[in-house]
Amino acid sequence: MKLHELRDNDGATKKKKRIGRGPGSGMGKTGGRGIKGQKSRSGVAIKGFEGGQMPLYQRLPKRGFTKPNRKEYSVVNLGLIQKFIDADKLDAGKTITEDALIEAGLVRRKLDGVRVLCKGDVTSKLTIEVTGASKSAVEAVEKAGGKLTVTSAEKPE
Numbered sequence: 001m002k003l004h005e006l007r008d009n010d011g012a013t014k015k016k017k018r019i020g021r022g023p024g025s026g027m028g029k030t031g032g033r034g035i036k037g038q039k040s041r042s043g044v045a046i047k048g049f050e051g052g053q054m055p056l057y058q059r060l061p062k063r064g065f066t067k068p069n070r071k072e073y074s075v076v077n078l079g080l081i082q083k084f085i086d087a088d089k090l091d092a093g094k095t096i097t098e099d100a101l102i103e104a105g106l107v108r109r110k111l112d113g114v115r116v117l118c119k120g121d122v123t124s125k126l127t128i129e130v131t132g133a134s135k136s137a138v139e140a141v142e143k144a145g146g147k148l149t150v151t152s153a154e155k156p157e
Helices: 078-086 096-105 135-143
Strands: 074-077 115-119 127-130 148-149
Touching: 074 078, 078 115, 078 135, 115 127, 115 135, 135 148
Parallel strands: 074 115, 127 148
Antiparallel strands: none
């Protein structure tokens, strides 16, 4: 095989359709748009248009509410904390705080605080201080002989 013999596999490339390049191209004159009508013109966007009837997305009622000042927590599972302790990225002897979790790379950023959930198993005796935790997570840590303290989030003044 030589350099000039190299080529793509059959069907690997497809020729671009050259629209509006004369009658010989087979896509000349109207350029595949048919004749007359709104869609044959340029600058037409009829996405949700239903011929003047009220569109479906406007007929349906609005639902729900988004609280503007809601709290958003970074979430950590107990199993991941245990995994990081086993990998010596976290020290089980010291108190595990939110800053320690960020430093270890377990949490990217605090947001409004860190919340611990109970997915996974805990075998080490841990002392954890975080903004939030599920009841089952608190029980799991205490069952392993540790302590999970929930601190209130500091309010900006």
